[in-house]
Amino acid sequence: MFSGGSLVLQLSYLLLVLAVVTSRKWPRLFIALSALVVLTHAIGWTGDVATMGWMALLLACCVVVLGRDLIADRRARFSTDEEAMLASFLLGVPRHSARHLIDGGVWLNGTVGDELTCEGDPVERIAWLASGEALVLSDGRQVATCKPGDLVGEASILTGEAATATVRLAGPARFWCMPAQTLRTYLDTDPQLGALLERNFARAVRNKLHASNRTIAAAGGVA
Secondary structure, X not given: OOOHHHHHHHHHHHHHHHHHHOOOOXXXXXXXXXXXXXXXXXXHHHOOHHHXXXXXXXXXXXXXXXXXXXXXXXXOOOOHHHHHHHOOOOOXXXXXXXXXXXXXXXXXXXXXXXXXXXXOOOOOEEEEEEEOOEEEEXXXXXXXXXOOOOEEOHHHHHHOOOOOOEEEEOOOEEEEEEEXXXXXXXXXXXXXXXXXXXXXXXXXXXXXHHHHHHXXXXXXXXX
């Protein structure tokens, strides 16, 4: 059987494991709690001054970083369209990180016929439709429709390959876009943010494949 002090240490180890396996939002919190538990163990059981000092320092650092992020999240402000982005491909991204990412792109207004991607060409930017629709064309044939809330170009961002289809606006539209290289920099420099975005991109790709299959089936299948 574990003694009381040993059980306290086991709890600290469990919290460290949770810090490793949880998403971006929680690791520092679990690390702070683990440091607090070890500090309590040192004060109540071992009296180890060195451990007390290191754990107090680790706890203080975590509190400072968590407090900074909390303040940044509370200060972040978003328009109605940007809030919709948070609920779609930025789902799970901390608000202050999302604010920084959105500010790295631009909002544009498009008209009928504007191309967001061209089949066979490199994808120069990723786009997110806030309003309007776009036609997805493969070999000149419509295979899907992009609607408000849909991403354009995310599949090629993930693979680095050329566009698999042409995406052309069906009418007036408003969309947010970011250069592909800028987005790849975000993915490379912040692994946790990159993992969240890649997961959301992969979900968007799956949804598009399902929609494309339904469109092709409704048109009588592939000729």
